Amino acid sequence: MTDVEQPHFWPVLDALPYPVLYKDINSPNIFINLAAKRLFSENKTDISSVVSLDTIKTLTLCYANTHHPYGLFNNPLIQALSGNEIEQHVYLAKQASSYQLHSRLVEFPLSLHQSIVISLQRAELGHIEHDNALYIDEVHEALAFDKLISLISTGFINVQEHQLDIHINDAIAAVGEFCQADRAYMFQFNDELTEMSNTHEWVRQGVTAHKDELQNIPQHALPYFYKTMQETFIFNVSDVSKLPAEAHAEQAEFVREHIQSILCCAIRAGDKLIGFVGCDMIGRTRNWTSNDLRRLKLVGEMIANTLQSVAYRQSLHSMQQQLLLANADLQQQAMQDGLTGIANRRRFDQCLQQELQRSARSNTPLSLVMLDIDRFKLYNDYYGHQTGDDALKTLANCLSEVLKRQGDIAARYGGEEFALILPDSSLEDAMNVSKKIQQLLQEAAIEHKHSDVSKLLTVSIGCCSLIADKNTKASQLIKAADTALYAAKSNGRNRVEVSGEW
Structure with missing residues (x-):
């Protein structure tokens, strides 16, 4: 065993039956549990619970669809341990075993910082089937979306109030296009969460826009929607016709707008719900993917941060103006006779x-x-x-x-x-x-x-x-x-x- 101090929650991960690799983003140490040691050695006692990045590089990872090995610079495991978020399936070429690799940033309840956990779950080769062309298209699409989001986020930085609508419309259009939706939009709630209004909307060619008529919608008109958004912050409906009976008001409204599938993600300022972004399918139903949800959440978070930033700058400017007026008033009073109002x-x-x-x-x-x-x-x-x-x-x-x-x-x-x-x-x-x-x-x-x-x-x-x-x-x-x-x-x-x- 190493003298390096293990994370205090490590006994839990070490007891898991499937391999786990853990790395604190602020430390070079990579911890592997007992199950993960088998990836490196048949005799799990021959290897320490702490390994180096060089040791990790000895694992040969292959594309799940082609079984061709990854190069050193595009190895998803190396990327994950470097702090990049990945979500893809790979093949581990080790003793005829195969694993699905998932990486995600998590925040442990017992930890004071964000950490990286990689879970390698065993799977049969026959179950890992991907169409190579489709997989490549998805990768290209993901890269294109990330590039676009980078451009949009750059535009949001220090955006002025008069330019805010333009940048929000760009972001809404981007998520609509990449989610292959028919309509994308943003709604904002009033301070009391009793009304909502459609503030920005993008529609595909040939699709009817509804922004102008969707203003000041009261809570009692769509109670199921309001309740779901406040409790879960997500409204995910693949088939509007299968909504529960308590959502009859929502179903009637969706039918009126010819919506067959709908996905909405909350926009929050801190703990306060201020609105949501969403996508609709008009011509057909749609099983929304994790990518759809991720992209919608990302755009929602960008908009929320920008709205908070603009509101903060407006508040700061207002305070500055009030201070200037108060200071001018004080200066005026200091130069003014209190009784007559003329100069003192x-x-x-x-x-x-x-x-x-x-x-x-x-x-x-x-x-x-x-x-x-x-x-x-x-x-x-x-x-x-x-x-x-x-x-x-x-x-x-x-x-x-x-x-x-x-x-x-x-x-x-x-x-x-x-x-x-x-x-x-x-x-x-x-x-x-x-x-x-x-x-x-x-x-x-x-x-x-x-x-x-x-x-x-x-x-x-x-x-x-x-x-x-x-x-x-x-x-x-x-x-x-x-x-x-x-x-x-x-x-x-x-x-x-x-x-x-x-």
């Missing part, structure tokens, strides 16, 4: 600095307007802070209504004080804007009983304008506009004054 002091400072730089580059004038509500403390004390807030909002609306040009900014500078940044505007332009604000506020007719200026709410306004250079500071422009505002207050309020500093 932070945005005012940023914009003024930017516009000063632009004025210096383009040699164009920049104007600044500062305004303050007259006797606003008295207004708040008499009418209350809620009414005072409403007055601030009304004034902010007047400022926004006046500023029509792109680049003009209205900001709440602090408390009851507001400011306007007017790019590419002269001092005369600033004065015209200021007078228009006074006019709109007058039309708003906000009562102010305790003002010594007017019985309506008024504002005092200071304006300045300059053409900046690289040395001009924002504080200089603010000071000039603030000086003009102070003059407006000193000269009786409810008036517009300009700065004489420039």
